[in-house]
Amino acid sequence: MDFDAHGDPAHLREDGGMKAATIRDVAERAEVSVASVSRVLNGAGPVTEGTRNRVLEAAKALQYVPHSGARSLSTSKTQTIGVILPDLYGEFFSELIRGMDLAARSLGYHLIVSSSHDDAEEASAAIRSMRGRVDGLIVLSPHLDAANLAAGLAGRTPILLMNGGDGAGRPSIVVDNHGGAVQAVEHLVATGRRRIAHIAGPAGNLEAEARLAGYLEAMARAGLPTTVVDGEFTQPSGHAAGRELARRELRPDAVFAANDIMAVGAMLALQEAGLRVPEDVALIGFDDVPIASLVRPGLTTLRIHIADTGRSALERLVRLINAAGEAVADTACEVVRPELVVRPSSQPATSTQSNSGGRPGATAETPSLKGENS
Amino acid sequence: MDFDAHGDPAHLREDGGMKAATIRDVAERAEVSVASVSRVLNGAGPVTEGTRNRVLEAAKALQYVPHSGARSLSTSKTQTIGVILPDLYGEFFSELIRGMDLAARSLGYHLIVSSSHDDAEEASAAIRSMRGRVDGLIVLSPHLDAANLAAGLAGRTPILLMNGGDGAGRPSIVVDNHGGAVQAVEHLVATGRRRIAHIAGPAGNLEAEARLAGYLEAMARAGLPTTVVDGEFTQPSGHAAGRELARRELRPDAVFAANDIMAVGAMLALQEAGLRVPEDVALIGFDDVPIASLVRPGLTTLRIHIADTGRSALERLVRLINAAGEAVADTACEVVRPELVVRPSSQPATSTQSNSGGRPGATAETPSLKGENS
DNA sequence: CTGTTAGCGCGTTCAA
DNA sequence: TTGAACGCGCTAACAG
Numbered sequence: 001m002d003f004d005a006h007g008d009p010a011h012l013r014e015d016g017g018m019k020a021a022t023i024r025d026v027a028e029r030a031e032v033s034v035a036s037v038s039r040v041l042n043g044a045g046p047v048t049e050g051t052r053n054r055v056l057e058a059a060k061a062l063q064y065v066p067h068s069g070a071r072s073l074s075t076s077k078t079q080t081i082g083v084i085l086p087d088l089y090g091e092f093f094s095e096l097i098r099g100m101d102l103a104a105r106s107l108g109y110h111l112i113v114s115s116s117h118d119d120a121e122e123a124s125a126a127i128r129s130m131r132g133r134v135d136g137l138i139v140l141s142p143h144l145d146a147a148n149l150a151a152g153l154a155g156r157t158p159i160l161l162m163n164g165g166d167g168a169g170r171p172s173i174v175v176d177n178h179g180g181a182v183q184a185v186e187h188l189v190a191t192g193r194r195r196i197a198h199i200a201g202p203a204g205n206l207e208a209e210a211r212l213a214g215y216l217e218a219m220a221r222a223g224l225p226t227t228v229v230d231g232e233f234t235q236p237s238g239h240a241a242g243r244e245l246a247r248r249e250l251r252p253d254a255v256f257a258a259n260d261i262m263a264v265g266a267m268l269a270l271q272e273a274g275l276r277v278p279e280d281v282a283l284i285g286f287d288d289v290p291i292a293s294l295v296r297p298g299l300t301t302l303r304i305h306i307a308d309t310g311r312s313a314l315e316r317l318v319r320l321i322n323a324a325g326e327a328v329a330d331t332a333c334e335v336v337r338p339e340l341v342v343r344p345s346s347q348p349a350t351s352t353q354s355n356s357g358g359r360p361g362a363t364a365e366t367p368s369l370k371g372e373n374s
Numbered sequence: 375m376d377f378d379a380h381g382d383p384a385h386l387r388e389d390g391g392m393k394a395a396t397i398r399d400v401a402e403r404a405e406v407s408v409a410s411v412s413r414v415l416n417g418a419g420p421v422t423e424g425t426r427n428r429v430l431e432a433a434k435a436l437q438y439v440p441h442s443g444a445r446s447l448s449t450s451k452t453q454t455i456g457v458i459l460p461d462l463y464g465e466f467f468s469e470l471i472r473g474m475d476l477a478a479r480s481l482g483y484h485l486i487v488s489s490s491h492d493d494a495e496e497a498s499a500a501i502r503s504m505r506g507r508v509d510g511l512i513v514l515s516p517h518l519d520a521a522n523l524a525a526g527l528a529g530r531t532p533i534l535l536m537n538g539g540d541g542a543g544r545p546s547i548v549v550d551n552h553g554g555a556v557q558a559v560e561h562l563v564a565t566g567r568r569r570i571a572h573i574a575g576p577a578g579n580l581e582a583e584a585r586l587a588g589y590l591e592a593m594a595r596a597g598l599p600t601t602v603v604d605g606e607f608t609q610p611s612g613h614a615a616g617r618e619l620a621r622r623e624l625r626p627d628a629v630f631a632a633n634d635i636m637a638v639g640a641m642l643a644l645q646e647a648g649l650r651v652p653e654d655v656a657l658i659g660f661d662d663v664p665i666a667s668l669v670r671p672g673l674t675t676l677r678i679h680i681a682d683t684g685r686s687a688l689e690r691l692v693r694l695i696n697a698a699g700e701a702v703a704d705t706a707c708e709v710v711r712p713e714l715v716v717r718p719s720s721q722p723a724t725s726t727q728s729n730s731g732g733r734p735g736a737t738a739e740t741p742s743l744k745g746e747n748s
Numbered sequence: 749c750t751g752t753t754a755g756c757g758c759g760t761t762c763a764a
Numbered sequence: 765t766t767g768a769a770c771g772c773g774c775t776a777a778c779a780g
Contacts, residue, residue: 020505020529022773033751038775045776046749063529067506069446070773073756078443080486080507088475094468101462101489110507112454112486115475131394132441132757133454133484155394155437235668264668271670291665294609294638296645396757407767412759419760420765444757447772506773 021062030058041066080110081317082134084126086142088115090233090261091289092306093140099310100138107318109135117141131157136321138162138313142205158320160313164206167333171320173313177207177286180302180338181214184256184284187300187340189222191348193254193282197227199241199266201258208233211258211286227252231262238265245281246273253281253349260285260292260301267295267345283345286338298343309336395436404432415440454484455691456508458500460516462489464607464635465663466680467514473684474512481692483509491515505531510691512536516579532694534687538580541707545694547687551581551660554676554712555588558630558658561674561714563596565722567628567656571601573615573640575632582607585632585660601626605636612639619655620647627655627723634659634666634675641669641719657719660712672717683710 023041027034032051039045040055047055058064072078083100085093097113104111112134117123123141130137136158143163161172188196198215201208212228219226229244231237238257242265245252255270257263263285270281277283277297285292288303312334320330397415401408406425413419414429421429432438446452457474459467471487478485486508491497497515504511510532517537535546562570572589575582586602593600603618605611612631616639619626629644631637637659644655651657651671659666662677686708694704 023775024773034774035751035753035776036749039750042775048749051750065502065505065529067773068503069443069452069506070756071506071775072443073447073758073773074775076756088468088472091465091468094462094465094471097468097487098462098489101487105488105490110486110488110503112484113471113475114479114484115472116479128439129442129484131439132443132445155439235664268668268670290609291668294642294665294669296642296670397759398757408758409760409767410765413766416759422765425766441757444772445759447757447774448759450772 020067021064022067023064025062026055026058026064029062030054078110078133078135079108080112080134081136081138081314081321082127082130083111083113083138083140084117084123084130085113085115085140086117086123088113091291092259092261092287095289095306096140096310099307099312100314102307103311103314103318107315109314109318119143131155136160136317138317142207156324158317158324160317160320162313164210169331171316171330171332173309173316173334173336175207175304175309175336176338177210178214178217180286181211181256182218183338183340184286184302185215185218185222187342188254188256188282188284188346189218189224191282191346193349194224195227195250195252196224196254196256197229197245197252199229199231199238199245199255199257199262201262202232203230205233208258215256231258233259233262235261235265238262239269240265242266242269243273246270246275251275251281254283254346255281256284258286260287260289260299263299263301263345264291264295267297267299278345278347279349282347282349288341292341293343297345297347300343300346301341302338303341304336304338394441395438396441397438399436400429400432400438403436404428452484452507452509453482454486454508455510455512455688455695456501456504457485457487457512457514458491458497458504459487459489459514460491460497462487465665466633466635466661469663469680470514470684473681473686474688476681477685477688477692481689483688483692493517505529510534510695512687512691516581530698532691532698534691534694536687538584543705545690545704545706547683547690547708547710549581549678549683549710549712551584551712552588552591554660555585555630556592557712557714558660558676559589559592559596561716562628562630562656562658562720563592563598565656565720567723568598569601569624569626570598570628570630571603571619571626573603573605573612573619573629573631573636575636576606577604579607582632589630605632607633607636609635609639612636613643614639616640616643617647620644620649625649625655628657628720629655630658632660634661634663634673637673637675637719638665638669641671641673652719652721653723656721656723662715666715667717671719671721674717674720675715676712677715678710678712 023034023037027037032055036047036051037055039047040052081104087093101111114126117126120143127137138160141163161167161170164174166174185196196219198212200212216226229241231241238261245255246269255266257266263283267277267283270277275281283299285299285301288301292299292301397408397411401411406429410421410425411429413421414426455478461467475485488500491500494517501511512534515537535541535544538548540548559570570593572586574586590600603615605615612635619629620643629640631640637657641651641657644651649655657673659673659675662675666673666675
């Protein structure tokens with residue numbers, strides 16, 4: 001054969017290793033304009049049944065897949081929302097993301113996660129690297145400055161704060177940490193505990209500070225002396241705190257940990273020290289992550305419907321995105337109120353009485369039934 | 375004042391609600407060309423100290439942030455990798471993603487996750503919606519067809535399979551599920567167990583099937599009768615399976631669950647039935663998710679360094695991306711070998727002897743020290 | 749109903 | 765060293 005001067009475009013070969021087909025290739029093959037192809041593929045605009053079929057056929061033949069990046073550039077909509085979080089460790093964040101992912105998928109959005117932003121500096125870089133890549137941002141920065149900074153940096157991209165602060169007039173979602181802590185203490189007091197210690201979260205973390213404040217306030221109101229041990233929201237730190245408390249001369253008869261995983265750590269430490277939970281020491285955590293119901297004794301805690309909160313956060317952000325410019329009405333700080341879930345770890349020491357938490361509204365434990373895939 | 379025909383561009387106003395500044399705005403303000411701005415901001419190409427400063431100044435004044443979407447389009451590099459997974463539930467996936475995120479961040483990549491793709495249909499849609507949005511894909515589809523389909527769909531975008539199959543000549547990472555299961559059974563046999571039951575994962579899941587096959591083979595080799603109960607990789611299913619096994623006439627003296635969370639469920643069920651672990655029934659799981667070391671008794675399991683595996687997977691994919699076109703040498707299936715971690719849940723029934731798992735290479739438990747942030 | 753054209757915002761030759 | 769112009773792939777006006 002001689003020179004094949006008019007050879008097929010490279011992309012016609014099945015998987016010859018060449019570049020992927022573009023809308024233009026489809027247009028050529030279908031012998032129509034790119035506009036028509038676009039119209040057909042997006043179902044928008046009037047198209048003849050004939051051209052429609054030719055386009056569809058050509059697209060299939062070329063295994064054409066639209067380039068979402070290019071589409072985003074021209075529509076200035078990425079259908080993607082970014083989630084900035086300090087860490088990706090533990091069940092709390094994974095549950096939150098799971099909830100967001102669920103909502104995102106049903107709303108036609110993608111999720112781009114970016115973690116490990118402890119200091120405002122890193123978070124800032126992460127946020128600006130999101131420009132042109134996302135339609136909105138959800139920022140979980142437990143540090144005050146980071147959040148404010150984030151809000152500023154975002155420019156005009158809608159942003160939802162979940163840093164534990166009140167949002168300062170910006171759309172935000174916050175857990176009623178203070179109220180939850182008060183509930184925890186009141187529950188313990190109501191069930192006969194008096195020497196109630198608190199394992200705090202890391203300093204500078206707004207959530208941790210609010211929980212500590214709630215503990216201190218409730219204890220003061222009850223006229224009880226306080227004991228605070230530092231923790232950092234991790235299992236090991238909870239374990240260490242528990243071990244220390246077990247060694248104290250005046251051992252506490254109850255421990256309120258600022259989150260579940262520290263409570264679990266403390267539970268193990270207490271048990272290793274030969275103490276019984278709840279007989280010798282009652283235990284209560286915060287968050288109600290899945291593991292709370294799997295340890296023995298089951299851990300009493302303050303339930304936040306984590307995945308639901310994540311879902312709701314994402315839905316709200318999408319609403320903000322769709323209302324961009326207009327309804328600046330959403331400047332509210334939505335409050336999630338934790339719900340006391342009484343499990344065996346906080347049963348009264350006096351007797352093995354029934355499941356009454358001592359507070360109306362407390363939820364009796366129902367077998368938690370969720371698991372893990374592999 | 376009269377008409378301000380030459381008014382400042384809208385974006386000059388601080389945060390007047392107008393669009394964000396583009397590279398062109400910066401160029402105008404600095405009185406240079408966009409090319410120079412690009413050169414300065416990307417540190418590429420020769421630039422005079424003077425223009426450099428003017429550009430930097432203008433950029434700062436305008437709070438200019440490059441539009442990564444546009445950049446991606448022109449460089450055809452998104453610096454983003456997509457992760458397709460069937461679900462986002464449980465510690466396994468969250469640990470995996472954590473590892474990937476760690477690697478991604480240190481390599482300058484973003485992570486876009488997309489879950490809930492049970493059937494091949496959905497996964498397919500998810501994958502094609504990634505085109506032009508990511509530089510590569512990591513696909514965790516435990517179903518055979520889905521994976522093959524994925525590989526085809528990806529076109530020319532690098533893809534790394536982690537579906538439990540051998541990858542069929544494509545780059546992939548797979549856990550030696552069969553070998554792990556054999557280790558589990560041999561460990562139980564070596565410590566005196568004979569009636570060893572297996573709680574299997576969902577049918578159709580390659581990982582689950584390989585673990586089942588390993589169990590069956592090892593049992594046959596040991597000349598022992600098999601007992602298999604169906605599960606679905608979830609805690610509730612493990613609980614149900616455990617309850618059923620506890621009721622059996624010829625109760626097993628050991629249970630090997632196809633993953634940790636089912637083992638935990640089974641453990642709780644056995645204990646609720648009044649059985650002692652490990653005295654009456656030894657228990658062993660698979661994966662070594664964080665919770666395995668937090669339940670009591672601590673769960674013996676086959677450790678996969680989940681986060682490390684995720685990290686390594688991402689690094690390999692990035693390598694594939696950078697080698698695009700050239701080194702098709704990477705067609706290998708990397709195998710991750712699980713490591714037996716002996717914890718109290720599988721101690722010999724005969725006595726409370728020391729931690730020897732009976733197999734060389736078995737890792738004695740060291741206190742697991744990781745926690746959760748809130 | 750269809751085709752042409754102009755951007756979206758940025759990187760990048762190629763001259764000057 | 766700098767700038768003008770083109771292209772990435774697609775959508776959206778605007779003609780025809």
